[in-house]
Amino acid sequence: MAKKHKSLSDYAYRRYRLAGSAILEEHGNPFFAPTDTLKAEIQARGNGHYVSFANYDYLGLAEHPEVKAAAHQAIDTLGVGALASRLVGGERSTHQKFEDDLAKFLGTEATLSLVSGYLTNLTVITHLMAKRDAIFLDELSHNSVATGARTSDADKIVFRHNDLDHLEQLLSEHREKYRNALIVVESLYSMDGDTVDLARICDIKEKHGAWLLVDEAHSIGVLGERGAGLCEYCGVDPKRVDLIIGTLSKSFASCGGFVAGSRVLIDWMKFTLPGFVYSVGLSPVITAAAAKALELMQTESWRIAKLSHNAEFLRDTAQAAGLDTGPAIGRAVIPILFNSVWETMAVSQHLLAHGVYVPPVVQVGVPKDKPRLRFFISANHTEEEIRQVVQLIVDRPVVEPPRTPFPGEQPAAAL
């Protein structure tokens, strides 16, 4: 007979324990820090200033006066909420203007904005791919891609991370069995900061008659001289990519997602994509902030160059200090890998004690044996801040292993 839980709360308690809540009790909880309070406390202590490598404000636009002014003005003229799905409630002129400007910037025919980047991947993948279709995805795909693939009615075929020979082999073996095939890759992988050979992947998808979706969440405003993303970085015509998905939460310093592609694809989705049709439109405030960020990306393009410089500086300084930055190419996302979860947590807390916020990434979103501190770099960081954080890691105190091993890790005695 199946084991029944007393209540949902009892079930949740057990699952939370299994996920490792005990180690948080033993070692403190570095997650969900209220960053405004942290900043105020560190400034009040007077022994350092608060620096965050935890927020993906890549171009340093989140506090830009013009972005804030645009958001204020939108509140004054258009109100706060979109108040309905755009299909049934109508839209604001700013929606279409932003989407047209974004398409022009990316070099695609059209774009469509949605209220979340996560939702965009999920709804686009499940909408497009049905029974007798196959989705070929990288093993390190973001959860929004993996969940989209799992919940769609299509078969899911996983290739080894960035191994395009493996992708080719799987397409050769399986493509013929399916009606439609979709390949999904990320332009800058969110946990490792590496990228994919787009020209080769376009050749592969054309050879095998597949469609290609590139998740550019971390690469717009980051890759390429103009920040137009992976196509610009790799010198590939964006029209060779069937779907580009992006978010407004990173370089756009706002919130929301978008899908870019051909005009007919976007026109069709405007009437049929569930995450767009059955969900509210982007708030006018959010739209205004993102539109201003898009403008600043072009008028203050020095920010893109500064971001690249800072990221390369962090990668090079960390490597010179003997730290492991994995396969990161030196743009926006750079991990520093450690040998164990508890060491990663301890280093994170050591940094925080010195005013530097870099929460650990362990278990969730990364392989269990590859815990890390993941650094999001910003154009606003200074070389001094980067040097300081690397030095703090080098000088980290030796910590005792915890009594409670993290799930998936060996007990301390065996380490």
Ligand SMILES: Cc1ncc(COP(=O)(O)O)c(C=O)c1O
């Ligand atoms: C690769 C990737 N795709 C999609 C998303 C979801 O974007 P959002 O957080 O804006 O919903 C993320 C989140 O960071 C991501 O890393």
